[in-house]
Amino acid sequence: MNKTLMFALLPVAALVISGCTSSPSPADMDKATAELLKSSFQERGIAKLDRLAQDDANRECAAADVAGKPIDEKTAKAIEAANMKTVKWPTDGKFIGDWKEGEKIAQSGRGLTWTDKAGDANGGNCYNCHQISKEEISFGTLGPSLYNYGKLRGVTDPNAASGKPIVEYTWGKLWNSRAYNACSQMPRVGHMAILNEKQLKDVMALLLDPASPVNK
16 A cells, blocks of 8 residues: 555544544544545645635535535525625626637636646636537536526626626626525636636626627
């Protein structure tokens, strides 16, 4: 057995052995698991140990998932409120970019691996969970279809005042999805700096521009 893995397993093994006389508490198991992950994870390139750090939402939602029941409403509202405060709106007040560039981003799954360089452009990987246009024959279904996203919501001009509520909601959802759904599995692409402001504007255009294939 690899020595690193062997030593990483020691905390868990100790808990199992001690469990012969008394069962370890959930807190003890969580701590041992965290130590195991940290000791077995090696930093390489841009993949640093901070990727193992959990925020309050991660912890609460993971605990609810393990327990097999939804998070309680009070905690959910607190998580959503805290995440809403992280949403950063466009610095120039403009939400819409170039849908053609947005389509490239949405269809790209590259980025964030240890082989990528810091500062390289990431893709949005949107197709992995959503249908984007009617031409697609392969797409994920973890999230809802985005086909006709703007059209179904009546956005005929994303720069018009009438479309502002949907435009702002869409930006916020992309920036930090947990501002609207406490335990959302959607990547928080703005909050986690996966996409920059310009890229977000381009994805916004893909979703809301009437000329975009999403709305055809």
